[in-house]
Amino acid sequence: MTKASEIKLKTKQIVKQHKGDKSELIAVLQDIQGAFNYLPKEALTAAGKALGIPASRVYEVATFYNAFSLKPRGEHIVKVCMGTACHVRGAAAIQDKMERTLGIMPGETSADKKFTLETVNCVGACALGPVVVIDTEYHGQVTMAKVDKIIGKMKEGAQQS
Numbered sequence: 001m002t003k004a005s006e007i008k009l010k011t012k013q014i015v016k017q018h019k020g021d022k023s024e025l026i027a028v029l030q031d032i033q034g035a036f037n038y039l040p041k042e043a044l045t046a047a048g049k050a051l052g053i054p055a056s057r058v059y060e061v062a063t064f065y066n067a068f069s070l071k072p073r074g075e076h077i078v079k080v081c082m083g084t085a086c087h088v089r090g091a092a093a094i095q096d097k098m099e100r101t102l103g104i105m106p107g108e109t110s111a112d113k114k115f116t117l118e119t120v121n122c123v124g125a126c127a128l129g130p131v132v133v134i135d136t137e138y139h140g141q142v143t144m145a146k147v148d149k150i151i152g153k154m155k156e157g158a159q160q161s
């Protein structure tokens, strides 16, 4: 089976789990992103068809929410908080360090598809700023040395696997 047909098949299964209910569009998109780590074009088209929603509306919703990504993302999502509380505690320098350590800019994915770098506005842990969230793990009071340590460990782990 081609990748596109696999994506379509999986999307149809997801829509079925939501009983083809139009009002479940956001939940369907969340599940699609959960399955592929982003929203592939083929999945958006297939979801629209299966739910009876125009493709333009599906795209509108998919692009409205920051949580959705239309571009393939890496195995690990690195989010640097740039909210006010983190900003005053040096988040800009942490972001800069993260860009240099990973070799990518926010919104980009590393060539080996291991990391995607993103910036976010407040993750609700202001007292711990500057905060970096990697996948679901929160890292508080992040320093330059801590960036090296965390990413170094993850890269080592990636090489071993």
Ligand code: FES
Residues within 6 Å of the ligand: 081, 082, 083, 084, 085, 086, 087, 121, 122, 123, 124, 125, 126, 127, 129, 131
């Ligand atoms: S501003 Fe960064 S966690 Fe709130």
